[in-house]
Amino acid sequence: MAQQVIQLDQEKLSCSICLDLLKDPVTIPCGHSYCMDCIKNYWDENETHSCPQCREAFIPRPALVKNTMFAELVEDLKIAGLPAASSDYAYAGPGDVACDFCSGKKLKASKSCLVCMASYCEHHLQPHYNVAPLKKHKLIEATSKLQDNICPHHDEVMKIFCHTDQQCICYRCLMDEHKDHVTLLVSAERAEKQKNLAGNRHGIQYRIQNRESDVNVLKQELEAISLSADKALMESEELFKDLICLIKKKSSEVKQKIRSKQKTEQTRVKELQEKLEQEISELRRKDTELEQLSLTEDHIHFLNNFSSLSHLDKYTDLPSTYDHTLQYFQGVTTAVLQARNKIKDLLSDEWTKIIVAVNKADVLLPQEEPTTRGEFLKYSCAITVGPKTETKPFSLYGQASYGDYSENSHVQSNEVLNGPCYWEVKLTGIATVGVAKKYDSYSGSSNKCGLGSNYESWALKYSHGSYQFRHGNILTSLSGPQSSTVGVYLDRRAGILSFYSITETMNLLHRVQTSFTQPLYAGFWIYWNQGNSLELCELKETSDTKS
Incomplete structure (x- = not known):
C-alpha cells in the first residue's frame, strides 16, 4: 500500500516540461509546478509569460521561489530508489518531429496545431483536449512543415487563397497588395482541388491500363x-x-x-x-x-x-x-x-x-499524333450523310423533321473511316458525335442502339457546355475548356480515337486506345428538342496531305 502512494506522488512530482522528477521545484501563481530551470528557459524563449499547461498569462513575469516541501518529497522518492520518470513516451529521433515544449531531450511530437503553429508530444498535448478554448484548435498529424503556413511578409498564418495570383496569403496580404483580387478560404480551395485530384488519379490509372x-x-x-x-x-x-x-x-x-x-x-x-x-x-x-x-x-x-x-x-x-x-x-x-x-x-x-x-517487313510502331490544329487539318476528311450525291456539310436541328431521319435517330457517314481522319462538328444544346460499325437501322431505344450504348461504338455527348464519354453504355464525365466545337481524330489501323475541345488550342477531352476490329463510320445524334443542333464544319484540307 505504501509503495502505491509513493508511485502516485512520483507522477504528481514530475515536471510537465522535461517529464522528469522536479529539480529545484517552483510553483507559479496558477498553482502548477515546474523545475526552476525548465520554466525559466520556457519563459526566456517566449514573448509572453504563461503557464505551459493552462496557458494563463502573468504580467509582470513572476519571481520564482523554490518550493521546499516539493523538494523534500522529491528527495524521499529518490531515497526510495524508484525510477526517475514514469513516462513511456518516445524521444524524437532523426526524421521525427520534436515537441516544441519539451526542454532538454525532446519527445516525439504526435500532433501539430495549425492555430498555435507548434507541435506537441502526448503529454504537452493534453491542454488541447482539456482546456475549452484550445479544443477548437485544428490538430493534424505532426509535421515539420508548419513554417510553410506562415506568411513570409507578415509572419502570420496564411488562411486565404488568392485565385488571381494562385497563392496562399494572410489577412494582412488581403488588405494590401491582394486587396481587389478574387479570394476564398484555403479550406474551400482545398475542397475544390480535392475534386480535381480524383479526376487526375483516374486519368493516371486509365493511362496505366x-x-x-x-x-x-x-x-x-x-x-x-x-x-x-x-x-x-x-x-x-x-x-x-x-x-x-x-x-x-x-x-x-x-x-x-x-x-x-x-x-x-x-x-x-x-x-x-x-x-x-x-x-x-x-x-x-x-x-x-x-x-x-x-x-x-x-x-x-x-x-x-x-x-x-x-x-x-x-x-x-x-x-x-x-x-x-x-x-x-x-x-x-x-x-x-x-x-x-x-x-x-x-x-x-x-x-x-x-x-x-x-x-517491306516493317513493324508499325507509333507515329506521333498531331498536336496543333494545323497538323490535324492535314488529315481532314470529307464526310457525307444521306444521298451520296450530296457533298455539302450537313446539319441537324432538333426542331425540324428530316425525312428518313426519324425522331431521336442516329445518322452515319457514307464513308468508311480508316484514317488518319479528322473532322469537326459544332454542337448546340444536347448532341452526340462519335464512331461506330455500320448499322442497318438506328431506330429504337437509344439505350440499345445509340452511339456508345454498346461495345461497337464510341461517343462524346455534349450537353450545354459539359462533356461525357460513352462506350458500352457506360458514361464517364470529362473535364476541359468549354467549346461548342468538337474535333474528332481517328486512326483505325493505329487503334486511336481522340476527342478535342477546340478553343484557341486543341484541348484533349478523351483518348481511346484499342483494337478496332470492324470498319468504322462517323456517327451523329441530336435530341429531338427545340434548340438542339449539330453542324458538320467545312474544313480546308492542306495541299500536301489528304485523308
Whole structure:
C-alpha cells in the first residue's frame, strides 16, 4: 500500500516540461509546478509569460521561489530508489518531429496545431483536449512543415487563397497588395482541388491500363516477328535447294538480310517496350504521391504540391499492328517461290523483288499524333450523310423533321473511316458525335442502339457546355475548356480515337486506345428538342496531305 502512494506522488512530482522528477521545484501563481530551470528557459524563449499547461498569462513575469516541501518529497522518492520518470513516451529521433515544449531531450511530437503553429508530444498535448478554448484548435498529424503556413511578409498564418495570383496569403496580404483580387478560404480551395485530384488519379490509372495493354501488344509483336521470320527462313531454304548451284550466294544474302531486318525490328520494339514500362513505373509513383497528397490534412502543403503532382506529361501513342502481325516476312517466301520457277536469265530481276519484300517487313510502331490544329487539318476528311450525291456539310436541328431521319435517330457517314481522319462538328444544346460499325437501322431505344450504348461504338455527348464519354453504355464525365466545337481524330489501323475541345488550342477531352476490329463510320445524334443542333464544319484540307 505504501509503495502505491509513493508511485502516485512520483507522477504528481514530475515536471510537465522535461517529464522528469522536479529539480529545484517552483510553483507559479496558477498553482502548477515546474523545475526552476525548465520554466525559466520556457519563459526566456517566449514573448509572453504563461503557464505551459493552462496557458494563463502573468504580467509582470513572476519571481520564482523554490518550493521546499516539493523538494523534500522529491528527495524521499529518490531515497526510495524508484525510477526517475514514469513516462513511456518516445524521444524524437532523426526524421521525427520534436515537441516544441519539451526542454532538454525532446519527445516525439504526435500532433501539430495549425492555430498555435507548434507541435506537441502526448503529454504537452493534453491542454488541447482539456482546456475549452484550445479544443477548437485544428490538430493534424505532426509535421515539420508548419513554417510553410506562415506568411513570409507578415509572419502570420496564411488562411486565404488568392485565385488571381494562385497563392496562399494572410489577412494582412488581403488588405494590401491582394486587396481587389478574387479570394476564398484555403479550406474551400482545398475542397475544390480535392475534386480535381480524383479526376487526375483516374486519368493516371486509365493511362496505366493503356500502357500495360501497349506492352502486351509489343510482347506479341516480338513473338510474331520471330515466328514469321523463322517460317520465312525455313520455307525459303527449301525452295532454294532446287536452285542451290545457281543461287547459293543469293540464298546466303537473303538469310543475312532477313536476320538483319529481324534484329532491327526487334530492337525497335524492345526499346519502345522499355520506354513504356518505365512510363508505367513513373505513373504508379505519381499515383502513389497523389494518393498521399489527397490524405494530408495540411491545406497549404496540399496546395503547394498540387500543381506539380497533378501535371501529366505527354506520352507517345502506340498504333495497332494487328492487321500485319503474320505478314512481316511472308512476301519473302512468295518472292523466292517465284524466283525458283523463273529461268536463269531472269534471276537478276527476281532478286530485286526478293530484296523489296524483305524491306517491306516493317513493324508499325507509333507515329506521333498531331498536336496543333494545323497538323490535324492535314488529315481532314470529307464526310457525307444521306444521298451520296450530296457533298455539302450537313446539319441537324432538333426542331425540324428530316425525312428518313426519324425522331431521336442516329445518322452515319457514307464513308468508311480508316484514317488518319479528322473532322469537326459544332454542337448546340444536347448532341452526340462519335464512331461506330455500320448499322442497318438506328431506330429504337437509344439505350440499345445509340452511339456508345454498346461495345461497337464510341461517343462524346455534349450537353450545354459539359462533356461525357460513352462506350458500352457506360458514361464517364470529362473535364476541359468549354467549346461548342468538337474535333474528332481517328486512326483505325493505329487503334486511336481522340476527342478535342477546340478553343484557341486543341484541348484533349478523351483518348481511346484499342483494337478496332470492324470498319468504322462517323456517327451523329441530336435530341429531338427545340434548340438542339449539330453542324458538320467545312474544313480546308492542306495541299500536301489528304485523308
